[in-house]
Amino acid sequence: MERFSPSELEQRVQALLSGGAAARGAVLAHDLDRMMARFYRLQAALPMGLHATAIKAHPLVQTLRRLVQAGGGLEAASTGELAVAQVVEGIRRVEALRQRLETRCGRAVPRLDVGGGVPVAYVGERPAWSLEDWAEGVRAVVEAPVLVTELGRWLQAPCGFALSRVEFVRNVGDRRIATLHIGADLLLRTAYAPLAWPHEFLAFDAEGRRKEGEEEAVDLVGPLCFAGDILGERVLLPHLEEGDWVVVRDTGAYTLSMWSRHCSRPLPPTWGFEKEKLVLLHGGEDPEAVAHFWGAELWSSSGA
Ligand SMILES: Cc1ncc(COP(=O)(O)O)c(C=O)c1O
Secondary structure, three states, rough: OOOHHHHHHHHHHHHOOOOOOOOOOOOOHHHHHHHHHHHHHHHOOHHHHHHHHHHOOOOOHHHHHHHHOOOOOOOOHHHHHOHHHHHHHHHHHHHHHHHHHHHHHHHOOOOOEEOOOOOOOOOOOOOOOHHHHHHHHHHHOOOOOOOEOOOOOHHHHOOOOOOOEEEEEHHHHHHHHEEEOOOOOOHHHHHHHOOOOOOEEEEEOOOOHHEEEEEEEEEEEEOOOOOOOOEEEEEEEOOOOOOOOOEEEEOOOOOOHHHHOHHHHOOOEEEEEEEEEEEEEEEOOHHHHHHOOOOOOHHHHHOO
16 A cells, blocks of 8 residues: 555554455655644644543554554555655655654564665666665665565566567658557556656567668557557657567566556467466457456346
């Protein structure tokens, strides 16, 4: 859970207390600030004598206390594209909270989960910031005996690529446009925030040979029914033709998990290597699966 309201956190803590495997408390620095501001407003509005009771009764205090009593940890959560120093500052603040909770509750909170947020260099050679800088910063501020990380894209993104046939290529004014079979459905972030989530592309011919020759600017667009379904504008690639293949690099993260239902396209299959062996990891979808998603059974049973 990345962001929470007191009631959501309370539910998670309840699940944790009743042994729910998925339950986990997470605290984002921003949320802490927000919650504490609410807490202080409440405190200021009360007559003096009631403060202690109100503080003890406040959902944030109650739930954090119960989280600690249940042996839970704290999580700094995923952070998006920030500077290392900002991320480390967030972690430092959650670590400070962990230490305060230990003191206040008189019991150990051994686990600090620092979440993910380490970026990937999708384009170019140099990473936005190094894992070493991040690790050094984290080590300097965290004293918890158990440190948990949840690096997502740093681990996963470079492990995968997406492959599409070029369906057709057309010239529109001074632009050359190649239409692929993947677009904003698989690469949601790239289509909607292209500057933040760019990708590199490679071109292969119909027989799978890497294309060579002079590069030219081409727009790589997806199959969806809106003009923003663009994966790359004026990408420099060797001359693309219908039937060629285009590889989108570094698609191991935030792709399959973000698959969009827009235009009802079926999820493509996902293959992976188990040691040297190519295995089907996910079979994708057929049209029946898409119809099922939209509730086709319901319409047919209601006679609509
Ligand atoms: C709870 C949690 N942990 C870790 C991650 C991974 O984050 P990142 O890919 O930024 O490392 C996410 C991403 O959504 C997340 O929600």
